[in-house]
Amino acid sequence: xxxxxxxxxxxxxxxxxxxxxxxxxxxxxxxxxxxxxxxxxxxxxxxxxxxxxxxxxxxxxxxxxxxxxxxxxxxxxxxxxxxx
Amino acid sequence: xxxxxxxxxxxxxxxxxxxxxxxxxxxxxxxxxxxxxxxxxxxxxxxxxxxxxxxxxxxxxxxxxxxxxxxxxxxxxxxxxxxxxxxxxxxxxxxxxxxxxxxxxxxxxxxxxxxxxxxxxxxxxxxxxxxxxxxxxxxxxxxxxx
Numbered sequence: 001x002x003x004x005x006x007x008x009x010x011x012x013x014x015x016x017x018x019x020x021x022x023x024x025x026x027x028x029x030x031x032x033x034x035x036x037x038x039x040x041x042x043x044x045x046x047x048x049x050x051x052x053x054x055x056x057x058x059x060x061x062x063x064x065x066x067x068x069x070x071x072x073x074x075x076x077x078x079x080x081x082x083x084x
Numbered sequence: 085x086x087x088x089x090x091x092x093x094x095x096x097x098x099x100x101x102x103x104x105x106x107x108x109x110x111x112x113x114x115x116x117x118x119x120x121x122x123x124x125x126x127x128x129x130x131x132x133x134x135x136x137x138x139x140x141x142x143x144x145x146x147x148x149x150x151x152x153x154x155x156x157x158x159x160x161x162x163x164x165x166x167x168x169x170x171x172x173x174x175x176x177x178x179x180x181x182x183x184x185x186x187x188x189x190x191x192x193x194x195x196x197x198x199x200x201x202x203x204x205x206x207x208x209x210x211x212x213x214x215x216x217x218x219x220x221x222x223x224x225x226x227x228x229x230x
Contacts, residue, residue, distance in 0.1 A: 008175065008176060008179050010172065010175070011172060011175075011176070012172065039179060039183070040179065040182075043182065043183070043186055044186070046183060046186075047183065047186045047187045047190050048190075050187075051183060052180065052183060052184070053176070053179070053180045053183065054176070054179060
């Protein structure tokens with residue numbers, strides 16, 4: 001699986017929560033591909049995903065969270081995808 | 085041409101509008117919409133404005149040129165007015181606006197591409213409108229002619 005976090009570079013709120021989210025996601029899937037993208041550098045992709053404001057999280061190329069999710073919300077979304 | 089504002093000047097609505105390069109009606113409109121503070125009035129009932137009103141009007145104009153709506157401009161002005169807000173709050177608003185504009189540009193490019201297809205499919209001859217391939221394609225009733 002691939003998780004992409006689209007954030008605005010320099011946003012303290014985004015940067016603060018990312019390490020915990022990344023660790024939790026990788027505990028669900030050790031092979032998980034974790035990418036952090038500066039939304040301004042990936043603006044076309046963000047528009048394609050339908051991101052309205054950063055931060056947002058996409059899983060396997062689909063916008064799943066329009067804000068930074070909690071650890072629980074992210075891990076349960078990843079588990080649900082693994083089951084399917 | 086930008087006119088400089090003498091310090092501590094009390095400006096009439098006409099002078100203010102001239103300095104900010106907007107109309108007096110626009111100033112009244114911004115007041116009604118809450119973007120401009122309601123000014124004090126002279127004994128004879130004329131609005132008088134301080135120098136800061138010129139800066140505020142110029143701010144509103146520039147924000148509108150960047151695509152911000154009135155309510156978004158108001159939110160930016162609030163951020164400017166609030167001591168507790170930080171640069172990142174403002175940056176977030178601008179990034180949101182950029183995302184919105186880019187999404188609209190993408191949608192409009194798709195529309196333009198659809199128009200290209202309609203134009204390309206049109207034989208551009210003198211047939212009556214009943215046989216028009218563009219109208220047929222828009223109606224979905226006929227296959228466009230090639």
